[in-house]
Amino acid sequence: MKKTFILLTWCLFTTGIFAQKIVGDLRPGDPDQKHILETNTGDRLAGQVLQMTDSTLHFRYKGIELTFDRADLKQIEVAGTETTSTALPFEVIGPLHIDDPDQKHRIILRNGDIFSGKITSVDDQNLHVNINGNIINIETARILLVEVQGYTPPEPEIEISSAIYDPETLYIVNTRRGDRFVGHVVDYDTSQVVFKLKENVVLYFPLTDIKTIFPAYTTAYEGKIYRPKLIRMSGAQNLFLSPTAFNYKEKEWELRSTQILYLTADNGVSENLSVGFGLIPLLVANVVDFHLKYTYDIGEYVHFGLGGHLVAGFLIVDPSGENWATAILHTSVSIGTESRFVNVGYARWMPLDVNEITFPSNIYMVGGSFRIAPKWRLFTDILRVVEQEKRSEFSSDAFVWAGFGAGWFNYRSRLDFGLMIVPREASDFGSGSGIGVPILTYARRF
Known part of the structure; x- marks a missing residue:
C-alpha cells in the first residue's frame, strides 16, 4: 500500500x-x-x-x-491545428503580457508615428494604450509593430546563408549608423541584402553597412479578447453649435447640457450611426428636437457626415398660439483626427409650420478643434446664416454667429466654455453690433 x-x-x-x-x-x-x-x-x-x-x-x-x-x-x-488563439494583425516583438502592471510597450504605426505607454486592452479592431494617464485608441490596421520595452532579442552577427533567406519570416536589420528596419529579406548576394518593408518599400543594404540581422521575435497574443476599461473622451462629435463628421462609438451614450437649458441625449447605434433627442424645457415655451447623424471615413484623415433634425416649438399656456416646427438637413466634412481637425459644413433650415415664425435659411459652417494637452482642447465654431425674409420673396439678410472657447475633459466628462458672438436681430455681424454670450456646455458619457 x-x-x-x-x-x-x-x-x-x-x-x-x-x-x-x-x-x-x-x-x-x-x-x-x-x-x-x-x-x-x-x-x-x-x-x-x-x-x-x-x-x-x-x-x-x-x-x-x-x-x-x-x-x-x-x-x-x-502546425495547422485550429486553436483558440487570437492572432493580432500586427507583429509583436517580445512576450506580450497585458495583465503585467510593470510591462511597458512601444507602438510603431505604419506612417512612422511612435507611441510609448502601457497597453490596457486589445482586440482585432482596436488597441488602447495608457500614455501618461490618458487612454488613446489606435486602430490595429494602422499598427506596424508592437515592442515590449526592455526585451532584448538575440542579435547574432550577420551571416548570409539559406537559413536567413526565408520570405515568410520577419527580420530586423540594424545598420552601423544606428538605423533599424523591420521587414523581409527579398534577396542577397556576397555584397548586399535586398530588404522589403511592410509598405512594399524595397531597400538595398551593402553588407558593410549592416551591423546585425536577425529574425524578429513574433507571437500572436493568446487568451481572451480584452475590452476597453475606460471610455475614450474627446468631444469631437460636435463643436458648440455645428455637427462634425465624427460619431459616437457603438452603444455609447452621451448626456449633454448646453447653456444649462438645452438638454440632449445621444446614442451610438453603430460605429457610423447615432440618434438623439433634445429638449429646452422653459415650461411656458418648450422646444423638442429629434436628430440623427451618419458618418463615413473616406480616408484616415478625411471624414464625411450627413444628418438631420426635426425641431418643434410650442406654448403650454396657449396651444393655439405661435407654435412652430422645422426640419434641418446638414452635411459636414472633417479633415484630421478627433484630436485635431478642421470642420466645414452646410445646413438647410426648412420651416414646416404656416405661422412664419422662422424662415427658410442656408447655414454655412466652419470651425475646428485642436487638442493642446492630454485633457485640454481649443475650438472655434463660426456659422453664417443667410435667411430668406419671406417665403414668396428672395431678398435675404445674412449674419454670422462666431464662437471661440476651450474644453477640459477626462474619460467620461467634458466641460466646454468660451464666448459666442451673437448678432442682433436683422443686423450684420461685420458692423460690430454683435452681443457676446458666454458658452457653457457639460457632457457626460456612459
Whole structure:
C-alpha cells in the first residue's frame, strides 16, 4: 500500500512538472508534421519534434537539433491545428503580457508615428494604450509593430546563408549608423541584402553597412479578447453649435447640457450611426428636437457626415398660439483626427409650420478643434446664416454667429466654455453690433 501511494504521488508530481498543453495530434518523428514550440519565457519556434521523453524533448529548428527540458515548455502545437488563439494583425516583438502592471510597450504605426505607454486592452479592431494617464485608441490596421520595452532579442552577427533567406519570416536589420528596419529579406548576394518593408518599400543594404540581422521575435497574443476599461473622451462629435463628421462609438451614450437649458441625449447605434433627442424645457415655451447623424471615413484623415433634425416649438399656456416646427438637413466634412481637425459644413433650415415664425435659411459652417494637452482642447465654431425674409420673396439678410472657447475633459466628462458672438436681430455681424454670450456646455458619457 505504501509503495502504491509513493507511486501515485510520483506520477502526480511528474505530471504537474512535465505536463504542457499539446494542441493537435502530436506524432514525434513524423516527417509530414510541423510543430510550434512555446516556452514558459515566451519564445516561439517553428520546426519538428524528433523525440519526446518524460523529461526532455528533441526538436529540429532550421536544421539544428535542440534539446529542451519539458518543464520549460508551455505548449506544443501541431502546425495547422485550429486553436483558440487570437492572432493580432500586427507583429509583436517580445512576450506580450497585458495583465503585467510593470510591462511597458512601444507602438510603431505604419506612417512612422511612435507611441510609448502601457497597453490596457486589445482586440482585432482596436488597441488602447495608457500614455501618461490618458487612454488613446489606435486602430490595429494602422499598427506596424508592437515592442515590449526592455526585451532584448538575440542579435547574432550577420551571416548570409539559406537559413536567413526565408520570405515568410520577419527580420530586423540594424545598420552601423544606428538605423533599424523591420521587414523581409527579398534577396542577397556576397555584397548586399535586398530588404522589403511592410509598405512594399524595397531597400538595398551593402553588407558593410549592416551591423546585425536577425529574425524578429513574433507571437500572436493568446487568451481572451480584452475590452476597453475606460471610455475614450474627446468631444469631437460636435463643436458648440455645428455637427462634425465624427460619431459616437457603438452603444455609447452621451448626456449633454448646453447653456444649462438645452438638454440632449445621444446614442451610438453603430460605429457610423447615432440618434438623439433634445429638449429646452422653459415650461411656458418648450422646444423638442429629434436628430440623427451618419458618418463615413473616406480616408484616415478625411471624414464625411450627413444628418438631420426635426425641431418643434410650442406654448403650454396657449396651444393655439405661435407654435412652430422645422426640419434641418446638414452635411459636414472633417479633415484630421478627433484630436485635431478642421470642420466645414452646410445646413438647410426648412420651416414646416404656416405661422412664419422662422424662415427658410442656408447655414454655412466652419470651425475646428485642436487638442493642446492630454485633457485640454481649443475650438472655434463660426456659422453664417443667410435667411430668406419671406417665403414668396428672395431678398435675404445674412449674419454670422462666431464662437471661440476651450474644453477640459477626462474619460467620461467634458466641460466646454468660451464666448459666442451673437448678432442682433436683422443686423450684420461685420458692423460690430454683435452681443457676446458666454458658452457653457457639460457632457457626460456612459
